[in-house]
Amino acid sequence: MSAPLLSTRDLTVQFEGLPVLQNVSLDIARGEIVTVVGPNGSGKSTLLKALLGTVPPESGSVQRAPAISIGYVPQKLALDASLPISVARFLSLPKRQSAARIAAQLDRVGVAGLQSHPMQGLSGGQFQRVLLARALLMSPDLLILDEATQGLDQPGVARFYRLIEEVRRDMGCAVLMVSHDLHVVMSASDRVICLNGHVCCQGTPHVVRSAPEYRALFGLGTEGTLALYQHEHDHAHDAEGTHIHGPDCAHAKATLEHSHD
Numbered sequence: 001m002s003a004p005l006l007s008t009r010d011l012t013v014q015f016e017g018l019p020v021l022q023n024v025s026l027d028i029a030r031g032e033i034v035t036v037v038g039p040n041g042s043g044k045s046t047l048l049k050a051l052l053g054t055v056p057p058e059s060g061s062v063q064r065a066p067a068i069s070i071g072y073v074p075q076k077l078a079l080d081a082s083l084p085i086s087v088a089r090f091l092s093l094p095k096r097q098s099a100a101r102i103a104a105q106l107d108r109v110g111v112a113g114l115q116s117h118p119m120q121g122l123s124g125g126q127f128q129r130v131l132l133a134r135a136l137l138m139s140p141d142l143l144i145l146d147e148a149t150q151g152l153d154q155p156g157v158a159r160f161y162r163l164i165e166e167v168r169r170d171m172g173c174a175v176l177m178v179s180h181d182l183h184v185v186m187s188a189s190d191r192v193i194c195l196n197g198h199v200c201c202q203g204t205p206h207v208v209r210s211a212p213e214y215r216a217l218f219g220l221g222t223e224g225t226l227a228l229y230q231h232e233h234d235h236a237h238d239a240e241g242t243h244i245h246g247p248d249c250a251h252a253k254a255t256l257e258h259s260h261d
């Protein structure tokens with residue numbers, strides 16, 4: 001097997017003396033799609049920042065493949081409303097890009113022809129696709145997406161997931177995406193990692209094909225892009241969310257599982 005693109009070993013990150021990530025070990029292989037799920041405040045964005053090298057670990061390590069190119073789509077990006085900037089200019093920062101490359105990536109992400117549009121005038125969905133185009137201009141080995149489907153309705157999520165699948169197929173990049181939706185994930189995920197300060201559990205998503213109750217839950221038109229992730233914890237958490245090893249996993253499962261009725 002080839003060396004992973006990116007790995008962490010016993011990664012621990014603290015803010016003001018409080019641990020946010022504890023002993024997180026994971027590997028991302030070339031071409032793999034990994035979804036990290038976790039409740040709000042569970043350390044998902046912090047994990048991504050540690051992987052990108054913008055947050056230093058307290059202990060443990062992050063290893064990146066030599067010369068790895070990472071494309072990052074942030075959760076939020078605040079642009080100064082008083083300084084209008086066109087889509088083409090935005091995509092040429094910080095590195096100048098040719099008009100042909102910009103046109104090709106805008107076309108790929110489904111917003112062809114927006115070059116001269118002001119960034120401040122884009123809809124939420126268009127803005128997010130332009131952020132994706134910017135990440136793809138890096139020709140990434142690894143595409144990192146932080147809550148990229150936030151604010152989209154379910155058909156919008158399904159369309160976005162289909163786009164990510166196409167990007168992976170065409171560019172061959174690995175994809176790491178984080179989501180605070182604990183249960184509904186991209187069905188093309190090779191692996192789902194559940195994070196709550198530490199790695200709670202990991203596994204493959206359960207692709208739901210025919211059960212009518214799941215179809216009702218996912219709605220029509222998602223074309224199999226969404227799947228459920230079944231949590232299989234081997235430990236519980238106390239009221240503060242602290243990790244307790246032991247046989248009593250029922251509580252953790254109960255708090256993480258939805259009922260589908």
Ligand SMILES: Nc1ncnc2c1ncn2[C@@H]1O[C@H](COP(=O)(O)OP(=O)(O)OP(=O)(O)O)[C@@H](O)[C@H]1O
Binds near residue numbers: 038041042046047
């Ligand atoms: N720069 C910082 N300084 C101090 N505390 C921070 C900092 N960044 C994050 N935290 C804290 O670390 C914890 C984890 O935050 P993080 O943003 O990584 O969680 P998350 O899982 O991405 O949450 P969400 O789903 O709400 O985006 C939170 O309690 C947050 O307040």
